[in-house]
Amino acid sequence: MSPAAAARSPGIWSLLRDPVTAEKRRLLAERWAGLDEAVRSPGQSLGRQATGCGATLGVHPRCDFSCTGCYLGSEANAIPPLPVEAVLAQLDTLRAHLGPKSNVQITDGEVTLRPLSELLAILRHARGIGVVPMVMTHGDTFRRQPGLLERLMVEGGLTEVAIHVDGTQRGRDGYRGARTERELMPLRDELAELVRAARRRTGRPLRAATTMTVTRDNLSGVAEVVRWCIANRDAFGLVSFQPLARVGRTRRGIDGVSPEELWVECGRATRDLGLELVPAPLQFGHAECTRIVPLLAVQRRGEPRPRLLQVIRDSAEDVALLEEFYRRGLGGATFRDDPPLARVARALGVFRRAPRWFAGDVRRWALGRLRAETGAGAVAMLLGWLSRRVRVDSFTLTSHHFMDAGELATPTGQARLAACVFRLPQADGRMAPMCEVNAAGLRERAYAAQRANAAT
Numbered sequence: 206m207s208p209a210a211a212a213r214s215p216g217i218w219s220l221l222r223d224p225v226t227a228e229k230r231r232l233l234a235e236r237w238a239g240l241d242e243a244v245r246s247p248g249q250s251l252g253r254q255a256t257g258c259g260a261t262l263g264v265h266p267r268c269d270f271s272c273t274g275c276y277l278g279s280e281a282n283a284i285p286p287l288p289v290e291a292v293l294a295q296l297d298t299l300r301a302h303l304g305p306k307s308n309v310q311i312t313d314g315e316v317t318l319r320p321l322s323e324l325l326a327i328l329r330h331a332r333g334i335g336v337v338p339m340v341m342t343h344g345d346t347f348r349r350q351p352g353l354l355e356r357l358m359v360e361g362g363l364t365e366v367a368i369h370v371d372g373t374q375r376g377r378d379g380y381r382g383a384r385t386e387r388e389l390m391p392l393r394d395e396l397a398e399l400v401r402a403a404r405r406r407t408g409r410p411l412r413a414a415t416t417m418t419v420t421r422d423n424l425s426g427v428a429e430v431v432r433w434c435i436a437n438r439d440a441f442g443l444v445s446f447q448p449l450a451r452v453g454r455t456r457r458g459i460d461g462v463s464p465e466e467l468w469v470e471c472g473r474a475t476r477d478l479g480l481e482l483v484p485a486p487l488q489f490g491h492a493e494c495t496r497i498v499p500l501l502a503v504q505r506r507g508e509p510r511p512r513l514l515q516v517i518r519d520s521a522e523d524v525a526l527l528e529e530f531y532r533r534g535l536g537g538a539t540f541r542d543d544p545p546l547a548r549v550a551r552a553l554g555v556f557r558r559a560p561r562w563f564a565g566d567v568r569r570w571a572l573g574r575l576r577a578e579t580g581a582g583a584v585a586m587l588l589g590w591l592s593r594r595v596r597v598d599s600f601t602l603t604s605h606h607f608m609d610a611g612e613l614a615t616p617t618g619q620a621r622l623a624a625c626v627f628r629l630p631q632a633d634g635r636m637a638p639m640c641e642v643n644a645a646g647l648r649e650r651a652y653a654a655q656r657a658n659a660a661t
Contacts, residue, residue, distance in 0.1 A: 217550045224554030225537035232256045232304040233537050244624045247528045248486035248517070254536040255489065257626040258308035259299040260341075262642065263287040263655050264327070266314040270343055270376035274418045276453040276607070276643050281314055284652045285659040289323050293330045298630040300334045306539045309336045310367075317346035321356065328361030337541055339365035339414075344396050345378055354403045358411060364542055367414040367445070368396055372423045373459070386417075386426025393433055397440035412541070414443040419467055421460040427467060431474035435511065435600060438502055443601040446471075450607040452643045464496060467604055475500075475602075480513035486524050487517055490626035493617065498602045503579050503586075506594045514578050526570055533559050608640040 215226060225233075237245075237252025251257060266277060266284040287295075299309050309331060316324065317340065324340075331338035340363060347354045357363040370393055372384050383389050393415070400413045417423075417430060427446065434444045449461035472482040482498065489495045504511035517523050530536065538555050540548050556563055572583050579586065589595030605627075612618045618640075625638035631647065632654060642648045 217546060220547060220550040221554045224551040226305060229304045229537055240624060244491055246488050247524050249488045251490050251626050253531045256303050256307060259303055260310040260312050260629050261292060261295050262313050262629045262651055264292055264311060264313045265316045265319045266652060268315040270374055272374045273456045273459055274373040274420060274449045275455060278649055279454045280652060284655055286319060287655060289326050292327050295630045296331050300336050302636050305335045306541060307336045309338050310341050311338050312341035315343060316340060317342050325361045328363055332362040337365060339367055341367050344368040347399055355407050358403060358407050358409050364410055365412045367416050369416045371417040373418050373420060386423055386430055390433060397437045400440045413441050414445060415441045416445045416447060419446050419448045419462055421462060424462050424466060424470060427470035428474040431471055435502060438598045438600045446604040448606055451609040464604060464606055471602055475513055478510055478513045480515060484519045485517055486519050486527060491621040491624040494606055494621055496604045500600045502598045502600055504596045535559060608644055610644040613640060613644050
């Protein structure tokens with residue numbers, strides 16, 4: 206079967222019969238079987254909803270920024286990029302490990318500095334074998350080269366991009382002296398409009414996320430960034446906060462923050478929008494590694510700000526519903542990049558597996574929460590949405606907590622590595638956890654081999 210044929214979405218009838226596919230179910234079962242009992246919580250999605258995610262290594266180690274908190278080593282700017290064929294081989298390995306419609310970050314250094322023809326070839330191959338590539342970037346190349354993002358979308362099939370913005374960055378055009386998150390708000394506005402314009406000009410979908418390294422120095426700016434992201438949720442549907450880990454060429458004197466400190470600041474922002482954040486029962490791998498809080502934003506015409514709803518709360522009712530969802534084997538369906546008809550068929554395929562439960566317990570839970578938290582019933586909300594008097598958007602707050610070398614050596618660090626959801630392919634075929642790549646010398650080893658191969 207050709208890569209294009211392998212990537213082709215299953216037919217409508219196939220989605221109605223099995224909205225997940227046999228391959229994805231097999232990989233989910235493998236992930237679940239490999240998890241320690243200690244991390245098999247009611248909200249654990251690894252092995253039940255997702256097979257994990259992955260990233261490339263060595264695509265373009267050089268970067269034109271010199272950020273104060275960088276996970277790459279000092280040698281990165283001297284490392285030649287991998288040949289295209291080697292990158293495609295990495296993508297094939299990632300596809301075999303993660304399965305169809307999997308999350309793969311095209312990253313390492315600043316990948317948009319790679320020649321356009323080569324980056325397009327990488328994206329096309331990813332799309333051809335059935336993974337969903339996300340280009341990770343600082344975004345300045347898009348600012349300097351108008352039309353580049355649109356070309357990646359149209360010619361490369363790009364549907365996902367993540368743009369990193371924070372005060373640790375050094376080298377940003379027009380913002381070389383910026384040190385606070387507030388000083389970077391005009392830049393965020395510019396990048397949000399860049400995303401919107403690319404969608405308008407191409408007529409194609411583009412899911413955009415923004416990422417931010419969090420240090421002791423910029424922690425106080427997190428709440429303002431959350432408020433900005435929610436106000437601009439049409440442009441960026443997810444924000445990922447990454448507390449600094451002492452790896453790579455991170456400068457001395459810069460300290461990271463704890464997950465608790467970070468989420469206190471997130472809560473300050475959501476409280477202004479009517480939501481008291483509570484611990485979410487959702488889990489993706491080890492609880493110390495990732496926190497995910499999906500939100501709904503409901504805004505009536507004329508209201509200056511939306512009202513936020515936390516999709517899954519840490520309540521007995523919500524946890525029981527989540528447990529039942531997974532107990533019935535309903536997880537695993539992925540709707541990203543589905544054409545409209547395929548999306549409907551996949552949704553019906555999930556529904557037909559437990560129609561009474563969805564029409565009973567789930568319906569009562571959803572309608573009860575809707576009325577209690579918005580003051581409106583389902584009919585009123587639907588009519589308001591259809592008439593565009595009510596706007597409803599999804600938005601996700603998440604944080605990723607990477608480890609340094611000292612943390613890796615602890616029992617908790619070893620448990621986190623075993624449950625890691627974010628892995629990179631190695632030359633020996635192993636899928637290594639990102640923290641091991643960052644903090645245990647695997648990246649440096651890969652770069653040394655890359656430089657040696659380029660010299661021969």
